[in-house]
Amino acid sequence: MAKRYWLMKCEPSAYTIEDLERDGRTSWEGVRNYQARNFMRDDMHVGDGVLFYASNADPSGVTGTAQIVRAGYPDHTAWSKGHKYFDHAKGEDSPVWYMVDIGFGQRFGATVPLETLKATPGLEAMAVTQKGSRLSVQPVTKSEFQLVVRLGRSR
DNA sequence: GCCAACGTTGGC
């Protein structure tokens, strides 16, 4: 299985690359979008690379990297009553929502801002640089991943 | 905080 690459968004008020550096690894629960769910359930594999993207941040952008350390498994928070991600329509017998675990990779010296991503040749096709793109889990190519890492390391 | 763009829901 060839290694794949992903970009995952999170608001800093929920979780940051600094949190991941401290924790070492974390579970990526709470995704309630079918397209993102499909990527996590079907296409993510241990060892895949992840660009960690801070949304609604100042500035928004890629703050570091991670890797998949556990492939897709049912998101139990969807059927935990009272949990903030509880989804009453779904039962434990037929999981609808999935999550993965990610491990810390590296923290960039500074955020690679969205503005920079948009202005960098070779990154034009990234979903995150498209207007109106809201997908919180999205595939990126190997060259896009490597380009962003290079931008991050030089900061 | 504003608001445009998007995804989902539900009436018909």
Next chain:
DNA sequence: GCCAACGTTGGC
């Protein structure tokens, strides 16, 4: 199956 209404996302 259409589409208006609604809730959410996320840049600014």
